[in-house]
Amino acid sequence: MRAIYHWLFSGPLRRQLILAVATVHAVMMALLVWDLVSRQQSVVLTQQIEKARAVTNSMAVSSAGWVLARDVVGLQEIVDAQQRFPELGFAMICDVHGKVLAHTDPTRIHQDVTDLPTTPVETTLSKNPALVDVAVPVMLGQKHVGWARIGLGHDRMAAEIDAITRDGIIYIFGAVLAGSLLAALMAGRITRRLYRVKDVADLVRAGNYDQRVEVGGDDELTAVGAGLNTMLDELQRHTAELKASNEEIRTLAFYDPLTQLPNRRLLHDRLQRSRNSRSASSHHGALLFIDLDNFKNLNDTLGHDIGDLLLQECARRLQLCIREADTVARLGGDEFVIILNELAEQPDEAAMQAEAVGNKVIDELNRIYDVAGHELRSSPSIGVVVFRGHELESDELLKRADMAMYQSKAAGRNTLRFFDPAMQATVNARSEMESALLVAIQTNEFELFYQPQVDGNDHAIGAEALIRWRHPQRGMVSPAEFIPVAEESGLIVPIGHWVLREACQRLAIWANQPETAHLVLAVNVSARQFRMPTIVQEVKDLMAYTGIDPSRLKLELTEGLLLDNIDDAIDKMTQLRALGVSLALDDFGTGYSSLNYLKKLPLDQLKIDQSFVRDLLDNSEDETICRAIIALGNSLGLAVIAEGVETEAQRQFLLKQHCLLAQGYLYSRPLPENDFRDWLIRRQPQASEKVGYGGTAV
Ligand code: C2E
Ligand code: CA
Ligand code: CA
Numbered sequence: 001m002r003a004i005y006h007w008l009f010s011g012p013l014r015r016q017l018i019l020a021v022a023t024v025h026a027v028m029m030a031l032l033v034w035d036l037v038s039r040q041q042s043v044v045l046t047q048q049i050e051k052a053r054a055v056t057n058s059m060a061v062s063s064a065g066w067v068l069a070r071d072v073v074g075l076q077e078i079v080d081a082q083q084r085f086p087e088l089g090f091a092m093i094c095d096v097h098g099k100v101l102a103h104t105d106p107t108r109i110h111q112d113v114t115d116l117p118t119t120p121v122e123t124t125l126s127k128n129p130a131l132v133d134v135a136v137p138v139m140l141g142q143k144h145v146g147w148a149r150i151g152l153g154h155d156r157m158a159a160e161i162d163a164i165t166r167d168g169i170i171y172i173f174g175a176v177l178a179g180s181l182l183a184a185l186m187a188g189r190i191t192r193r194l195y196r197v198k199d200v201a202d203l204v205r206a207g208n209y210d211q212r213v214e215v216g217g218d219d220e221l222t223a224v225g226a227g228l229n230t231m232l233d234e235l236q237r238h239t240a241e242l243k244a245s246n247e248e249i250r251t252l253a254f255y256d257p258l259t260q261l262p263n264r265r266l267l268h269d270r271l272q273r274s275r276n277s278r279s280a281s282s283h284h285g286a287l288l289f290i291d292l293d294n295f296k297n298l299n300d301t302l303g304h305d306i307g308d309l310l311l312q313e314c315a316r317r318l319q320l321c322i323r324e325a326d327t328v329a330r331l332g333g334d335e336f337v338i339i340l341n342e343l344a345e346q347p348d349e350a351a352m353q354a355e356a357v358g359n360k361v362i363d364e365l366n367r368i369y370d371v372a373g374h375e376l377r378s379s380p381s382i383g384v385v386v387f388r389g390h391e392l393e394s395d396e397l398l399k400r401a402d403m404a405m406y407q408s409k410a411a412g413r414n415t416l417r418f419f420d421p422a423m424q425a426t427v428n429a430r431s432e433m434e435s436a437l438l439v440a441i442q443t444n445e446f447e448l449f450y451q452p453q454v455d456g457n458d459h460a461i462g463a464e465a466l467i468r469w470r471h472p473q474r475g476m477v478s479p480a481e482f483i484p485v486a487e488e489s490g491l492i493v494p495i496g497h498w499v500l501r502e503a504c505q506r507l508a509i510w511a512n513q514p515e516t517a518h519l520v521l522a523v524n525v526s527a528r529q530f531r532m533p534t535i536v537q538e539v540k541d542l543m544a545y546t547g548i549d550p551s552r553l554k555l556e557l558t559e560g561l562l563l564d565n566i567d568d569a570i571d572k573m574t575q576l577r578a579l580g581v582s583l584a585l586d587d588f589g590t591g592y593s594s595l596n597y598l599k600k601l602p603l604d605q606l607k608i609d610q611s612f613v614r615d616l617l618d619n620s621e622d623e624t625i626c627r628a629i630i631a632l633g634n635s636l637g638l639a640v641i642a643e644g645v646e647t648e649a650q651r652q653f654l655l656k657q658h659c660l661l662a663q664g665y666l667y668s669r670p671l672p673e674n675d676f677r678d679w680l681i682r683r684q685p686q687a688s689e690k691v692g693y694g695g696t697a698v
Contacts, residue, residue, distance in 0.1 A: 012186035013194070013606065020172075023623040025175040033168025037161055044154065046163070049124055052134040052152045055082065056121070060136040061147035063093050065136050067101065067146040072109075075102035078506070082150065089131050089151030093138070097227035113149075116542070120144040140437055173695060183667060193221045197228060209236040256330040259315035261277045267329035267337055271394045274341050280389045288358055289337040289383040289401035290318070292365070293413040295303055295334035298376060310378065311372045315362040321357060343386070350386050351423040352430060352488065358382045358416040366414070379414035381405055386423060433485045436471065441494050443616075445470050448502050448668035452679065453522070456660030458681055462520035464556070464663060466670045467495070487528050489579070496529035499540055507553060513677075515680050522554040522584060522656035527561035536575045543579065550580030556607065557583060559591030566597060573602045584641070589625055598636065606633045610644025617649055630659045 008019055058076060065073040075093050078101040082091035092103040098113040119125045120137030132150045138146040161219040196213055202213045209232060213225035251257075252267040256585055262270065262489065274285050276676055292314065298305035311334065318328045327339040340357055343350035362380060369376040383404025392400075408417040418424040440446060447470060450463040469477040483502050486492040503523045510516035543550055555576065563570050573583055584605035588611055612622045626642070633640035644656050645664030654662060668679055 012185060012276070017183045017187040017190075017283060018180045018201060021179040023643060025179040027170055028174040029168070033165065036168065038163050038308055040164055041073040041161055045127060048154060049131045049134065050126065052132045052150050053122065053124075053136070055085065055152075056134045056136040056148050056150045059091065059093070059150065060138045064138050064140045067095065068140055070095075070101070072101055078102065079104055083649045085152070087153045089133075089153045091150045092148075094147045094149065096144060103148070103309060104456060105627070106161065109231045113147075115148055116149075124153075125149075128160075154235060161168070170518055177618055183596045189423075190221065193225070195222075197225055200228065201231070201265075204232065204235070204263045209239060213437050220651055225417075230467060252469065256332075258364065259314050259330050261319075261336070262327060262329040264329065264331050267331070268338070269328065269393055269396070270327045270329070271339055274339055275390055275394070279342055279343070282345050283341075284343040284344055284345070284386050284388050286340040286350065286354035286357075286384055287397050288340070288354065288361065289381045289385075289398070289405040290338065290365075291409070292334040293409070295378065295379055297476055298378070302374065302376075303590060306371055306374060306376075310369055313369055313371065316363060316377070317367075318361065321360045321364055336361040337398070342679070347386060347423065348426045351384075351418060351420075351427055353385050353388055353537050355416065355427050355430075356420075356488075358384055362414065362416065381413050382416040383408060383419065383421075384416060385419040430485055433482060434489045434491070437469075437482060437489070437491050437495070440469055440471070441491065444498075445472070446495070446498060446502075447498065447672070448506065449672055450676040451520075451670035452664045452668050452676070453520075453661060454667050456655060457681075458667070459517065459584045461661070462554070462685065463676065464522040465499065465506070465524070467499055467524075468670075482587065483526070487526055490528065491530050492526045493532060494524055497538065499523060500525075500538065504542045504546040504548055507548045511548060511552070514678070515684065520552050520554050520582070522556050524556045524586065527558060527563075530557060530561045531564065533585075536572055536579075539576060540579060551582065554582045554584055556586040558586050562601075566600075570602065577602045577604075589629055595632075597634075603636075603638055604639055605639040605661075608640065608642045610664075613642050613644045613650060613654075613664070616644070616653055617647075623653075624661075626654070627657055630654075630657050634658070 001288045009016060014210050040158045059082065063075055066078065079091045079093060082088055084105065088104070090104050092108065092113070093101050094113050094116065095426055098116050100113060101113050103109050115125060116135055120139065122134070122136045123130070124134050126133035131153055133149070133151045135147050136562055137144050174518040177422060200213050202210045209608055212229045215222050215229065239554050254263060254269075255261065256263045270519060271287070274280065281376050295307065295310070299311065299374070311330075314334075314336070315330065318338065322328060322338060322340070322415055323340045329337050329339075331337055338357065338361070340354055361382060365378060365380045370377060376487075383401045383406070385400040385404060404419040405415045408415045411417060418427060447468045449468050450467045451466060452460045453462045453464060455461050467479050467483075469482055471478070483492065485493050500523055503521050508522050509517055510521075525535070532538075537551045539553075539555075543553075554573045557573075578582060582604040583602065585601070585606050586605055586607045587609040588606045590609045606629060608626055612625050612629075617623070630640050639661060640659050641661035641663060642650075642659050645651055645654065645662045645666045647666060651666055652662075668676075669677060
């Protein structure tokens, strides 16, 4: 029972409404039908009884004489005459004792009727609607002589009541159906609007305070919606206020009000985060402590307002010097700190990167300031400390950077010093080398050496041009030492141009001599040089200037040049090849080699990096890599050359793998031009004979 109650009056509103309306309709209609039917029944019954009485009375009056005379035939005629009433059940006439004298059913004649009243009064023996049974005494004057009795059925009445009942049931169903439909419609309207309220509530829970319930009309749901909307307005206002005050608290707590830069507290937090970051264990970070050299002076002479404006401009310029992942903070006064993240894994390289940013800061802050109509000059002194992970506490790092900053003040200001003397030495050496390289370019201290490249029959097919720097004091400087410095400083562009020109001029001379006319000269082009938009034009101009056969020139490129803008690289490579120049991918296997781009590159040759060739016979992994590169080259239709071939065993292995082209000390070291020419001439008579370690070793 409880369960039914629960089922009825809980659950969805729609069901509750439909059930309630349907139940009320059904009960009320059923009551109405029942009432109608029973009223109709009693009316019909009363009429029936009246009629039965009238008929029986007239039968009694007309039969009195015949009863006394016992004229059975006459009586039977009277009885039969009653057949004119279609609803007649029976008609009979009895004597005073109840003996049947005439009956519509002849078999009942002469039988005795026992249920007659004992006194001669008109009596209704049965009010059963199925059969109204009325007995009337037959009187002759004052004398009671017999009974007239009639039973009237109610066929018509029953049919009429049945019809009323049937119609009633139809009306009940109709009412229930119409009621339910109406209830469903109303429920739909109500619940739809309720769901709209709920949807808004859900959105608010998800943090969206902008939604509102649509209101229109003047019912209770509209009032609820309007109430909710007002509540949301209020909530939104509160949240906005809360956010604003949170933001304000945060700004006050973590930012410097003058420059809007992070303050000391946030700096510590960021430094902590930088040391905890995922890459912090392998990558270096750096802290740059920056102090303005003459700020106190400016502040005292021009006033604090000007000083403040200058600091704001400094803050703006400092932000231009860093990447998004880095942080500039103001410690207070004229002291700023920069945190650099994600520097190189190698400490020396990281020092270079930090120095590069430091130099950028020096350049930026040295630019003339235009502050409130004053043209001001300022310069920074910078202390740098390079760190990795948690080796040192944050405070210690700041202290060291601060100490280094004092060293740069001591060194004459407007400069940068590392806390670590070894790093300082590296950086010094670098910048010394940079200046020396600049001089070398101007005074032409470079030379090209040539290292032969041979085919499977050990015939020289060409050479690689390798730069040498004859330093006036230091003697020969290895390209491995100065090329990276040249790359970083951008000096590689003029140096690379010199190499290309020299190589083309050499090719032009070779073209005129039988022993060199067939040689292909390979020239290294660095990534930075290749990225110059003028590189293709440069090659074109050199070819026009020297008149060389382009197929004699080969450019050795590295995968590094694909990193930046692969489409641009492919475009330039395509243009170069269209000129007739061939292209080799140098140091192959050490870079970011991916088959995807390799397929797209317009290449002629892969050059297996010497690191794989070196341990070819001792290291099975290197052996596998060599095999794979050779197979890859073959399948892409590229020639494969091995560099750094030093031993006969390596040569044999490579030949067996069908890598026919080779370069290495086994054949010759890189040689000055005249030694290279001697080497060629010496080998010419017996092509199959191998000459190792000839010429001037470098
Ligand atoms: P690289 O392009 O991989 O050049 C090959 C280097 O391996 C050369 O060193 C060469 O002397 C050395 N090498 C050749 N055969 C053998 C061998 O059998 N065993 C050993 N251990 N080494 C061998 P190098 O001349 O010192 O050049 C070093 C790197 O400097 C070059 O590597 C190249 O990346 C760069 N470089 C040299 N000249 C130029 C140049 O003109 N332009 C540019 N951009 N880079 C250059
Ligand atoms: Ca090379
Ligand atoms: Ca190489």
